[in-house]
Each structure stands twice: as C-alpha cells, then as structure tokens.
C-alpha cells in the first residue's frame with residue numbers, strides 16, 4: 001500500500017537519504033579521530049562550507065579558536081564512553097562559520113558503530129534567534145522588575161512619609177490647639193474687671209499658638225513651592241555682616257538661660273544673593289542649634305566670605321544626632337529620636353537643603369550624640385549673575 005503511494009520508507013536507503021538531505025537541523029558525522037566524514041546540506045549552509053570542504057577536516061574548524069583545545073579533550077572523552085546526550089549541557093555553546101563569524105548553537109550527540117568504527121553524530125541547531133528573543137525577554141523582565149522595585153520603594157517611602165507626618169501633626173497641631181481651647185475657656189470665665197491681666201495673658205497665649213500653627217503651615221507651603229520649582233531667585237546687593245547680626249537679634253528671644261552665640265566674620269561684606277532665601281537658611285540652622293543645645297552652651301556662628309563663595313558654619317555643643325539617624329536628616333518630617341520632646345516639624349532642614357541646591361550650594365554636617373553638631377553650608381557667589 002505504502003509503496004503504491006510512493007511514500008519513502010525509513011527502511012529504504014532513499015528514505016534515509018531524504019531525511020538526511022532535507023533535515024532542517026545540521027547533521028555531522030565524525031569519526032574517532034574527530035574528522036568530519038559526512039555533512040548534510042543544512043550543516044553546510046549553517047557553516048558556509050561545501051560538502052567537499054568539510055569532508056576530511058577536523059571538526060575543530062567549526063569551533064571558535066578559544067574553545068578548540070577543550071573540545072579535543074571532550075571529544076576524546078566522548079569516544080571513550082559514547083552515549084546519546086546534549087552537548088555542553090548548561091553551557092553557552094558557540095560555533096564558527098567559514099567566514100570567521102561565531103553564532104550560538106545547541107548540539108545533541110548520538111553515536112553508532114560501522115565496520116568496527118566508532119562514529120559520532122552531531123545534531124546542530126542555530127539558536128541565534130531564540131537567544132535574541134530570550135535575551136530580549138530577560139531584559140524586559142529585568143526592566144519590569146526594576147520598575148516594580150522602584151514603585152514599591154516609592155510606596156514604602158510614601159508610607160513612611162505619611163506616618164512621620166501623622167506623628168508630627170498629632171503632636172505639633174494638638175499642642176497649640178489644646179492651648180487655644182483651654183485659654184479660650186479660661187478667658188471666658190475671667191469676666192471680672194480685676195481679672196483683665198489674666199485674660200490678656202491667655203489672649204497672648206492664643207496668639208502665640210496661632211502664630212505657631214501659621215508657622216507650620218508656612219513651612220509646608222515653602223517646601224511645596226520650592227519642590228515644585230516655583231521659587232524664583234531675586235538677587236540683591238546687601239551687607240552680609242549686618243544681615244547676620246540682624247538674624248542673631250531675631251533669634252535672641254530663643255536663647256535659653258546662659259546660652260550665647262559666638263559670631264565671627266571674615267572677608268568682604270557686600271554680596272549679591274537672594275536675601276529671603278538666605279534668611280530662611282540661616283534662621284533654620286541657627287534656631288536648630290539653639291533649640292537642640294542646653295542652657296549655658298555656646299553656638300558658634302562663623303561666616304567666611306571669599307569672592308567666589310561664602311562658607312557658613314554653625315556649631316553647637318548640644319544633644320547631637322545619633323549616627324544611625326544621620327542619613328535621614330534631610331527627609332521631610334524626619335525627627336531624630338533624641339529630639340522627640342523638643343518642638344519641631346522635621347521640615348526645616350528639608351527646606352534648607354532645597355534652598356541651598358537652588359542657590360547651587362552644598363550643605364553637610366558632622367555630629368556626635370551628646371557632643372554637638374556642626375552644619376557647614378557652602379554657597380557660590382557670582383557677583384555678575
């Protein structure tokens with residue numbers, strides 16, 4: 001029946017020949033000495049040789065130079081103990097074309113005996129395309145994993161930010177609000193004329209609490225504005241020495257018993273810079289040094305103004321910043337554990353950093369818990385900008 005239909009039979013030599021000739025996989029027959037005895041058209045096309053060029057050649061001509069020596073060794077091993085198996089399992093195998101280019105391959109080996117001669121058959125597939133697709137896929141997976149990790153990281157940061165905000169708000173809003181409430185109800189009860197003084201004191205307390213709350217809101221707004229790039233620099237000429245003295249007067253009211261600011265100024269006094277931004281930076285760092293120092297401790301405030309930049313150093317002998325917390329110091333709402341009982345929002349330094357970057361400057365600090373902190377700010381000055 002089969003013969004009638006003229007179908008090739010595998011039992012016939014013609015059947016085998018057709019299989020060999022039309023196989024879409026490269027086939028090479030190699031003898032025990034590693035000499036190519038037979039090749040199929042697909043293998044010839046793959047390597048760019050003719051049948052005649054391949055026959056009688058050592059199989060190593062099809063292997064990139066740096067793998068040849070090893071291959072001879074493996075080949076000899078194979079003929080010692082031949083069995084059907086994939087070649088170089090788990091390795092990236094490469095083959096070499098006649099023109100010298102290399103390409104990735106997958107090879108599986110078989111063997112047989114003919115007239116007492118050991119022969120190995122190598123089935124070779126060019127996997128360039130497959131490898132490229134899988135590399136593209138791998139790159140895509142890597143990219144997606146990175147995106148996912150980054151968005152998880154962002155979500156984690158946002159969550160941390162939220163909890164820091166809640167911790168800050170519950171303390172910093174509640175304290176002035178309850179002060180306002182209690183002062184209001186007490187004021188209500190002081191109705192007699194002779195209680196005028198007490199009433200006034202409570203009204204002052206209310207005013208100062210409201211000022212406090214407004215201050216916090218102002219900090220929020222400043223940060224929001226600078227983060228959104230909405231702050232425009234407005235440079236003007238002014239006397240930095242006078243400016244610094246005015247600021248010291250401003251923070252004078254914050255000084256605790258026996259605290260003092262030791263001020264030194266070096267260099268030119270006239271500068272061209274954004275006064276409002278500088279004021280914010282100086283005030284934040286100075287008031288922190290006072291706030292986080294004890295009574296009778298000194299704050300050192302040094303300004304060194306060369307023509308190109310101004311270096312401001314604010315050094316205190318206060319509570320310091322625990323080493324493990326230092327990396328978070330410029331994060332929004334971040335407050336070190338040793339500062340929890342001291343009033344603050346954790347926004348000041350975040351704003352300072354943004355402002356300094358806006359001026360093209362740098363801020364760094366050195367601190368040791370219980371010994372003190374030094375903030376160093378470096379701001380470039382370009383008189384002609």
Ligand code: ADP
Nearest residue numbers: 288289292320335336339344345346347348349
């Ligand atoms: P705030 O002072 O309102 O908490 P800041 O952003 O100005 O916020 O400072 C963030 C944190 O950095 C503070 O809560 C405090 O833990 C720490 N810190 C800043 N300056 C000092 C300083 N001079 N000494 C000790 N700790 C400081």
